[in-house]
Amino acid sequence: MARLIRTEKEVEGRYEEVWLVVEEDSLDQWPAGPREIVGRDAVRVDGRERATGQAVYTADLAKPGMLHTAVLRSPHPRARVARIDLAPALAMPGVHAAIGPGDIEQLTSDCSFQGEAIAAVCADSLAHARTALRAIVCEFEVLEPLLDPDEAVRQGSLLGEARERSRGDYERGLAEADVVVEAEFRTQVVLHNSMETHQAVVEWMADGVEVHISTQYIWGIRDAVAQGLALPPDKVRIVCHYMGGGFGSKNSPDDYTFIAAELAKRTNRPVKCALTRREENTAAGNRNATIQRLTVGARSDGTLTALGGEFVNAVGWDGWSSGTEGPMQMLYACPNVKTTTYGAKLNLPPMKAFRAPGFVEGTFGLEALLDELATKLDLDPLELRRRNHTEATPEGNEYSGKNLLECYRRAEPHWERRHEVRARSTETVKRGVGMASQIWYGGGGPPSYAWIRVGSDGRATVVTAMQDSGTGTKTAMAQIAAEELGIPLEHVTVTLGDSDRGPYAAISAGSSTTPSMGPAVRAAAADARGQIEDIAEQRGLKGAPVHEVVDVLEDSQILGKGARGPNPTGMQVLTFGVQVAEVAVDIETGEVWVERIAAVHDVGRVINPLGASSQIEGGIIQGIGHTLSEERLHDPATGRLLTTTLDAYKLPTIADVPEIVSELIDEPDTHLTNLGSKGLGEPPIIPTAAAIANAIRDATGADVRRLPISREEMLRALREAETRQKEKVGAPAGV
Amino acid sequence: MQLTVNGHQYEVHGEVGTTLAEALREELSLTGTKIACGEGHCGACTVLVDDEPVLSCITLVHAVDGARVTTIEGLRDHPMIDAFVRSDALQCGFCTPGQIVSAVALVESEPAPTTEQIRHAMAGNLCRCGAYPKIEEAIRTWQG
Numbered sequence: 054m055a056r057l058i059r060t061e062k063e064v065e066g067r068y069e070e071v072w073l074v075v076e077e078d079s080l081d082q083w084p085a086g087p088r089e090i091v092g093r094d095a096v097r098v099d100g101r102e103r104a105t106g107q108a109v110y111t112a113d114l115a116k117p118g119m120l121h122t123a124v125l126r127s128p129h130p131r132a133r134v135a136r137i138d139l140a141p142a143l144a145m146p147g148v149h150a151a152i153g154p155g156d157i158e159q160l161t162s163d164c165s166f167q168g169e170a171i172a173a174v175c176a177d178s179l180a181h182a183r184t185a186l187r188a189i190v191c192e193f194e195v196l197e198p199l200l201d202p203d204e205a206v207r208q209g210s211l212l213g214e215a216r217e218r219s220r221g222d223y224e225r226g227l228a229e230a231d232v233v234v235e236a237e238f239r240t241q242v243v244l245h246n247s248m249e250t251h252q253a254v255v256e257w258m259a260d261g262v263e264v265h266i267s268t269q270y271i272w273g274i275r276d277a278v279a280q281g282l283a284l285p286p287d288k289v290r291i292v293c294h295y296m297g298g299g300f301g302s303k304n305s306p307d308d309y310t311f312i313a314a315e316l317a318k319r320t321n322r323p324v325k326c327a328l329t330r331r332e333e334n335t336a337a338g339n340r341n342a343t344i345q346r347l348t349v350g351a352r353s354d355g356t357l358t359a360l361g362g363e364f365v366n367a368v369g370w371d372g373w374s375s376g377t378e379g380p381m382q383m384l385y386a387c388p389n390v391k392t393t394t395y396g397a398k399l400n401l402p403p404m405k406a407f408r409a410p411g412f413v414e415g416t417f418g419l420e421a422l423l424d425e426l427a428t429k430l431d432l433d434p435l436e437l438r439r440r441n442h443t444e445a446t447p448e449g450n451e452y453s454g455k456n457l458l459e460c461y462r463r464a465e466p467h468w469e470r471r472h473e474v475r476a477r478s479t480e481t482v483k484r485g486v487g488m489a490s491q492i493w494y495g496g497g498g499p500p501s502y503a504w505i506r507v508g509s510d511g512r513a514t515v516v517t518a519m520q521d522s523g524t525g526t527k528t529a530m531a532q533i534a535a536e537e538l539g540i541p542l543e544h545v546t547v548t549l550g551d552s553d554r555g556p557y558a559a560i561s562a563g564s565s566t567t568p569s570m571g572p573a574v575r576a577a578a579a580d581a582r583g584q585i586e587d588i589a590e591q592r593g594l595k596g597a598p599v600h601e602v603v604d605v606l607e608d609s610q611i612l613g614k615g616a617r618g619p620n621p622t623g624m625q626v627l628t629f630g631v632q633v634a635e636v637a638v639d640i641e642t643g644e645v646w647v648e649r650i651a652a653v654h655d656v657g658r659v660i661n662p663l664g665a666s667s668q669i670e671g672g673i674i675q676g677i678g679h680t681l682s683e684e685r686l687h688d689p690a691t692g693r694l695l696t697t698t699l700d701a702y703k704l705p706t707i708a709d710v711p712e713i714v715s716e717l718i719d720e721p722d723t724h725l726t727n728l729g730s731k732g733l734g735e736p737p738i739i740p741t742a743a744a745i746a747n748a749i750r751d752a753t754g755a756d757v758r759r760l761p762i763s764r765e766e767m768l769r770a771l772r773e774a775e776t777r778q779k780e781k782v783g784a785p786a787g788v
Numbered sequence: 789m790q791l792t793v794n795g796h797q798y799e800v801h802g803e804v805g806t807t808l809a810e811a812l813r814e815e816l817s818l819t820g821t822k823i824a825c826g827e828g829h830c831g832a833c834t835v836l837v838d839d840e841p842v843l844s845c846i847t848l849v850h851a852v853d854g855a856r857v858t859t860i861e862g863l864r865d866h867p868m869i870d871a872f873v874r875s876d877a878l879q880c881g882f883c884t885p886g887q888i889v890s891a892v893a894l895v896e897s898e899p900a901p902t903t904e905q906i907r908h909a910m911a912g913n914l915c916r917c918g919a920y921p922k923i924e925e926a927i928r929t930w931q932g
């Protein structure tokens with residue numbers, strides 16, 4: 054029976070209260086371990102289309118008569134447009150329309166960050182649009198930008214209220230500590246750099262609007278576009294069959310979709326608005342910088358007595374203050390925790406979710422701090438973490454499933470390598486091993502739906518309007534349907550990517566696609582299987598393979614439908630893991646190489662081990678970029694961005710990849726849905742930076758405190774460690 | 789201008805300043821070649837011009853008049869495609885055509901490349917999804 058409930062919904066660590074209609078999840082989970090198809094390696098069902106270039110991405114779409122757009126964006130972090138004249142652009146060859154401040158909400162004359170959209174031109178070719186854009190006369194009155202996050206907090210320039218979270222008595226916890234460690238950590242701005250930039254093609258139809266867009270959230274775009282254009286949602290069709298990466302940055306329609314919509318309306322043509330790489334790296338979102346002032350207190354046996362932190366998220370002009378304090382609040386059993394988190398509103402481009410927003414940054418701070426503590430206490434870092442492990446949430450709730458201790462156990466052989474790794478150090482190249490734990494959400498939730506049809510040939514088509522952002526969820530859904538129906542994987546087709554062709558499907562963010570969609574697909578397949586069993590009974594074919602049962606059906610079809618059931622009440626659904634990094638540090642030049650990373654994660658049942666290993670590798674490689682090379686820089690005097698090209702912004706290349714060993718616990722979460730699967734998109738990037746920083750400490754004794762760990766930062770940390778050593782040696786006895 | 793693309797002769801008219809990538813994608817509708825940066829920094833637009841890998845987004849079509857061009861569409865039957873799919877050497881797939889063209893150029897001259905050679909030849913092809921370990925594996929095992 055359908056049931057209406059009021060529940061908390063979590064996306065990317067943010068909770069909101071929502072009304073939900075949920076259908077009971079009446080299927081029992083499959084037993085643990087690999088099944089016929091689920092739990093076994095499957096190559097991507099759309100791998101060939103993508104590899105051969107047949108897949109049509111939004112970037113490849115060319116509608117007849119389609120016009121191209123160029124957008125004038127503020128070159129200044131803060132400025133007022135004193136005068137603008139679009140007429141010269143309109144007079145240029147090939148130009149069809151131009152819009153400016155006031156024409157739509159997304160174009161402004163009051164610019165609060167570099168990259169904010171001011172005007173746009175559409176023309177019959179991109180070259181014409183770009184040339185015309187340069188003809189726009191635009192004069193600015195440049196204003197003083199606010200760039201310093203601490204200054205913003207002082208001035209009260211905040212996004213939302215400061216977030217205070219505390220449990221126990223932090224001051225008392227500190228007083229009870231035998232050792233207290235304090236440190237300040239800083240993390241940089243990181244750019245998503247999806248290979249396909251943000252873009253949309255919008256066309257007004259006789260009845261409504263059609264939007265092709267590179268997105269992670271078809272249904273969210275549909276709602277936002279309907280609202281923005283004052284249309285009923287049913288008159289808005291959103292299409293995204295293939296997309297070239299998102300990593301959290303493609304959850305909303307943004308300025309380009311509404312610019313294209315307005316220009317399409319004015320010209321009565323389909324209009325494409327695609328960001329250039331430089332626009333992408335200016336105005337399409339980022340992982341914001343953070344400042345973390347952290348304190349830990351512990352007894353001499355390593356038991357944590359107090360954890361405290363002041364976190365400043367340098368959010369930018371817009372966005373949200375993500376849960377940078379989350380790991381400190383959630384990872385360990387510590388009874389006394391107090392955190393304050395500020396979201397600084399600055400004249401810098403807005404942040405967007407980026408693969409585990411807040412937790413990547415917060416885990417770097419917390420887990421590096423814990424290793425500094427371990428060094429002080431002369432305790433094994435892995436042992437320190439075991440001693441502070443918690444079986445229930447620090448608030449006293451149950452976890453739906455938690456195998457972190459098992460992750461630690463399986464990480465041991467990798468951790469044991471440290472003696473041998475250190476021994477390979479030379480006079481100038483020091484080697485070491487470090488580890489860090491991971492905690493994150495990833496349970497997904499309702500609503501999410503799937504339909505399925507089975508023809509008389511015994512083949513099935515799953516229909517659901519979800520998207521595959523490159524994670525391989527399309528393949529996972531095909532595996533689940535094939536497993537439940539008992540038919541070969543090649544006999545299942547998954548149709549997705551179109552809001553007019555299928556029911557509501559979850560966002561592909563927050564590691565939620567598989568845990569949200571998978572149970573709905575299984576329920577739909579089970580519905581169809583039930584009907585097939587009825588037919589089998591009537592035909593005296595009980596237990597026969599599906600194609601034999603349905604072969605007399607001709608044009609009749611078996612139609613199944615399924616819905617995602619609710620999450621377990623009163624339980625926290627979380628993912629866990631640990632990574633062990635091995636590094637080499639050249640102590641003369643400050644260069645750092647990551648030589649090996651071992652990852653053990655607990656995300657419930659694994660649907661496709663091959664795809665899962667790719668997700669883990671991808672997360673770790675992004676994590677290595679975040680740790681060692683990537684940084685969006687701005688000129689501290691003017692606030693102008695300095696790293697908008699892929700030449701200036703250093704992404705990892707194939708030559709930067711270490712040996713990566715990954716392992717999944719693969720135990721179904723018995724409380725979670727008919728699958729017991731959680732998401733894996735985000736967990737692998739979370740502990741990487743901290744594991745590398747801790748390996749550097751193991752190798753050199755130096756405490757790195759800032760990402761990226763550039764040579765400059767590495768040499769600073771080495772000098773500091775040397776000074777500390779000298780003071781220790783030089784200090785009089787007894788001090 | 790004359791171009792031989794994947795064995796077929798084409799007459800290409802592009803305005804002065806048109807890049808090879810634009811001519812392929814817009815004039816010939818060969819959209820397998822991707823543009824991810826448009827300024828020579830990522831390798832997504834790699835095609836073969838007279839068997840050499842070039843970045844088509846910074847190659848003017850006028851500069852390759854008369855040349856023989858191979859794009860991903862011309863490599864559909866190349867075993868490297870299967871190797872990429874089998875090894876799961878792609879995630880979102882947007883960088884993949886460029887990766888495969890670069891990989892094919894490598895193995896045409898060096899059928900059994902070492903890890904070192906693979907990394908050297910492929911370092912100009914960025915993959916934000918981080919499919920690198922499996923790209924390396926695909927190239928190591930492309931002969932099946």
Ligand code: FES
Nearest residue numbers: 824826830831845
């Ligand atoms: S698109 Fe040509 S190098 Fe990036």
Ligand code: FES
Nearest residue numbers: 879881915916917
């Ligand atoms: S597979 Fe997504 S960028 Fe390479």
